[in-house]
Amino acid sequence: MSTLPYKLHQRSSTIPAAQNGSSRHYADMSVAEIKAKAREGVNKEARGVSAIALIRAAGTQIHAAKGHEANGDLKSALGSYIKAATLAKLTMDSPEYLQESKGKGGVIRRELNEFLEVS
Numbered sequence: 106m107s108t109l110p111y112k113l114h115q116r117s118s119t120i121p122a123a124q125n126g127s128s129r130h131y132a133d134m135s136v137a138e139i140k141a142k143a144r145e146g147v148n149k150e151a152r153g154v155s156a157i158a159l160i161r162a163a164g165t166q167i168h169a170a171k172g173h174e175a176n177g178d179l180k181s182a183l184g185s186y187i188k189a190a191t192l193a194k195l196t197m198d199s200p201e202y203l204q205e206s207k208g209k210g211g212v213i214r215r216e217l218n219e220f221l222e223v224s
Contacts, residue, residue: 130142130181130184131180131181131183131184132180134180136183139180139183139184139187140183140187142184143183143184143185143187143188143191144187144188144191146188147188147191147192147195148191148195151192151195155201156196156199156201156202156213157201157212157213157216159192159193159195159196159199160192160193160196160213160216160217160220161216162192163188163189163190163192163193163196163220164189164219164220164223164224166185166186166188166189166192167185167186167189167220167223167224169185170182170183170184170185170186170189173185189224193217193220193221196213196217197217199213201213202214202217
């Protein structure tokens with residue numbers, strides 16, 4: 106099962122149907138284990154995915170984290186926040202973003218700025 110709430114596909118910049126995780130993934134884990142599992146899952150799932158899909162998935166993770174927080178599921182919220190941060194970092198490290206940031210900006214930069222403002 107994917108550790109991301111949305112399965113990212115290499116050939117698509119869209120995000121398919123949700124695969125909502127549950128708190129059982131993190132129930133008996135320490136904070137360090139939650140961080141490691143979240144990062145590992147994102148790095149595994151995000152290979153070859155476009156920067157725009159990564160940043161949109163990061164936004165989805167923020168929404169999921171807020172929902173987990175509201176429900177009192179703080180371990181799942183932490184996992185989702187770590188996933189969002191990892192996805193945002195992958196976006197900023199992507200060749201697409203680096204190329205775009207040499208100029209005056211573009212779609213990826215706008216999406217990233219919107220993500221940072223909303224988060």
